[in-house]
Amino acid sequence: MKYKQLIIAVIMILIQLNLIGQEWKVDDVVVYEKFDDLEEIFYQNNDTIQLINFWATWCGPCVKELPYIEELHEKEFNFPLKITLVSLDFAKKIDTKLIPFLNKKEIKSEVVLLNDSKTNQWIDKVDPSWSGSIPIIVIYKGDQRFFFEQEFHSTQELVEIIQKIK
Amino acid sequence: MTKFFSFSVLIPLLFFALPNFHGGLHIGDKAPDFSLKSINGNYVSLEDFEDAKGYIVTFTCNHCPYAVFYEDRLVDLHNKYAPMGYPVIAINPNDPDIQPGDSYDDMIVRAGEKAFPFVYLFDSEQKVYPQYGATKTPHVYLLDKDKIVRYIGAIDDNAREPEEVTERYVENAIAAIEAGKNPDPATTKAIGCSIKVKK
Numbered sequence: 001m002k003y004k005q006l007i008i009a010v011i012m013i014l015i016q017l018n019l020i021g022q023e024w025k026v027d028d029v030v031v032y033e034k035f036d037d038l039e040e041i042f043y044q045n046n047d048t049i050q051l052i053n054f055w056a057t058w059c060g061p062c063v064k065e066l067p068y069i070e071e072l073h074e075k076e077f078n079f080p081l082k083i084t085l086v087s088l089d090f091a092k093k094i095d096t097k098l099i100p101f102l103n104k105k106e107i108k109s110e111v112v113l114l115n116d117s118k119t120n121q122w123i124d125k126v127d128p129s130w131s132g133s134i135p136i137i138v139i140y141k142g143d144q145r146f147f148f149e150q151e152f153h154s155t156q157e158l159v160e161i162i163q164k165i166k
Numbered sequence: 167m168t169k170f171f172s173f174s175v176l177i178p179l180l181f182f183a184l185p186n187f188h189g190g191l192h193i194g195d196k197a198p199d200f201s202l203k204s205i206n207g208n209y210v211s212l213e214d215f216e217d218a219k220g221y222i223v224t225f226t227c228n229h230c231p232y233a234v235f236y237e238d239r240l241v242d243l244h245n246k247y248a249p250m251g252y253p254v255i256a257i258n259p260n261d262p263d264i265q266p267g268d269s270y271d272d273m274i275v276r277a278g279e280k281a282f283p284f285v286y287l288f289d290s291e292q293k294v295y296p297q298y299g300a301t302k303t304p305h306v307y308l309l310d311k312d313k314i315v316r317y318i319g320a321i322d323d324n325a326r327e328p329e330e331v332t333e334r335y336v337e338n339a340i341a342a343i344e345a346g347k348n349p350d351p352a353t354t355k356a357i358g359c360s361i362k363v364k365k
Contacts, residue, residue: 058231
């Protein structure tokens, strides 16, 4: 009986350690085949500031910008900040491209993959002014909303925008 | 009083004028001609295509996966429509210092590998793409014979899976022009790589 409890305790500790290690696995990235199933992340109505970044490992400016977004986890704001990285990587290459990248860069944000190739049907739903180039960033809380179709070059630029949110 | 009046009129005018100035071409606008160096070494303008009934002006490049997805389809488009008077005119707008793989020499290599039947031009001074308002590759501007913009956007509705395409936007737009109608949709959106601008 005691051995059983010990084994369970050891297993629990191992699971915990694994979690602390934050090793990305294929199952950690939720794949959305339809934009409509993802759309609710743009309409959360609570006290959290949402930052949503559309990017891909094949997009040079996106990869350059990512560390500035990740650094936001170290900053303090008046409201909790939730960062979602929406990858437009190819679903076939999740295990060979995306997961190794997330591990190499030690990405802490939530990562989802959008695999909806009918782009003309959903680009306007993200923002009507978006032409379709990446990276983009949406920052919002409630009905305060900012949209940027551009690459950011520092964490500070992002901090200043987030601080505008009341 | 006169000073106040002129300012109060001018300032709102400026605000209205600016977005148009920066936004590039819209449907119904006349597209500007250009003279850009092709991979063959000669300079090419729209007016060189004397018998054209239209122009499939496509901002594209070597490196972008979405541009690569469309290489074969761009070749097919040209082979089908150039004989009907609608040549593909491909323009690389990227600065090769920012984007390795998109230099003039790289263009020559890629065009050779894929045997591009269309002209492949280099917007080396990055002056043409802003006039058109292109933001990404690939980005198509379909012009009619008077160089009026009739369609802006994607080649079709599925970049990644050619076999899953259900709407061929550019082909449908050409058919509409040929039938004396306005293309519908006249604009579409697709994911692409941002144009890499010189710093």
